[in-house]
Amino acid sequence: xxxxxxxxxxxxxxxxxxxxxxxxxxxxxxxxxxxxxxxxxxxxxxxxxxxxxxxxxxxxxxxxxxxxxxxxxxxxxxxxxxxxxxxxxxxxxxxxxxxxxxxxxxxxxxxxxxxxxxxxxxxxxxxxxxxxxxxxxxxxxxxxxxxxxxxxxxxxxxxxxxxxxxxxxxxxxxxxxxxxxxxxxxxxxxxxxxxxxxxxxxxxxxxxxxxxxxxxxxxxxxxxxxxxxxxxxxxxxxxxxxxxxxxxxxxxxxxxxxxxxxxxxxxxxxxxxxxxxxxxxxxxxxxxxxxxx
Numbered sequence: 001x002x003x004x005x006x007x008x009x010x011x012x013x014x015x016x017x018x019x020x021x022x023x024x025x026x027x028x029x030x031x032x033x034x035x036x037x038x039x040x041x042x043x044x045x046x047x048x049x050x051x052x053x054x055x056x057x058x059x060x061x062x063x064x065x066x067x068x069x070x071x072x073x074x075x076x077x078x079x080x081x082x083x084x085x086x087x088x089x090x091x092x093x094x095x096x097x098x099x100x101x102x103x104x105x106x107x108x109x110x111x112x113x114x115x116x117x118x119x120x121x122x123x124x125x126x127x128x129x130x131x132x133x134x135x136x137x138x139x140x141x142x143x144x145x146x147x148x149x150x151x152x153x154x155x156x157x158x159x160x161x162x163x164x165x166x167x168x169x170x171x172x173x174x175x176x177x178x179x180x181x182x183x184x185x186x187x188x189x190x191x192x193x194x195x196x197x198x199x200x201x202x203x204x205x206x207x208x209x210x211x212x213x214x215x216x217x218x219x220x221x222x223x224x225x226x227x228x229x230x231x232x233x234x235x236x237x238x239x240x241x242x243x244x245x246x247x248x249x250x251x252x253x254x255x256x257x258x259x260x261x262x263x264x265x266x267x268x269x270x271x272x273x274x275x276x277x278x279x280x281x282x283x284x285x286x287x288x289x290x291x292x293x
Contacts, residue, residue: 001091002045003036010085031078034062047083047092052099052243055079056250059103064256069103076100101247105235106132110173112234119185124226126181127199131227131241133174134158135248135266138241142220144198146182151175160267168265199223 011029014020020028038058044050055076062072079097086092110132113125130141140158148157154170170178189200197217224241231239249262262268 028078031075060253099243119188122185131244
């Protein structure tokens with residue numbers, strides 16, 4: 001059943017069953033009548049077509065149009081109630097709003113991460129900040145080497161799908177987080193051993209999971225578990241790495257980044273197939289840093 005056909009039954013359910021006020025119903029109606037045409041335009045006319053990516057793209061569009069954060073968050077809450085109704089009626093089985101970052105949550109998450117103690121906490125902070133502030137994939141972050149991070153140059157070189165390389169700016173906040181991890185926490189985790197990998201499990205003396213061979217890279221499942229556990233601890237809900245990645249893209253778009261810039265930083269195939277190596281010129285780097293800061 002198309003989304004457009006379920007809006008009116010949902011509004012009647014809000015009024016007749018939930019007893020919501022006319023003011024609330026008018027607000028929800030406006031939010032849904034804004035979202036449904038947007039979803040249809042991007043090829044997602046039915047409930048099962050919509051994921052958190054489409055919700056965050058809609059949020060970015062509202063931000064571009066000058067909507068206030070409270071207005072955008074209200075729209076997400078309205079969509080969450082809408083999908084609750086859709087699931088109750090058997091029209092949908094998913095909830096695309098569940099993993100969506102409300103505005104200002106990335107700031108709250110980074111603030112909470114900064115309070116984690118070294119060395120495990122410092123590493124976990126660097127991992128999550130890496131996802132949130134660069135948009136890298138889980139596999140890409142797992143395989144990052146120390147020599148791919150240029151703190152002085154303010155760039156990280158990522159090797160993506162098909163061994164395609166791209167450069168992503170390191171904004172000051174992330175550079176400082178990585179510097180703290182590299183100079184203090186990582187040496188303590190390695191405890192005299194060495195290895196090329198940026199994120200390491202350590203030798204077991206500092207708490208957390210112990211590597212079979214000190215200096216080896218962390219497993220993707222281990223990093224994913226860290227992200228879920230830390231975000232639940234700080235935000236009260238479980239966030240997965242792919243959500244942080246797409247939150248990065250949504251935030252970039254909401255701040256005026258064009259689609260080509262988003263594709264370049266995310267390493268999407270649309271431009272990855274045409275550029276073996278995406279080099280960021282000094283002018284472009286400055287532009288992207290301004291958007292990400």
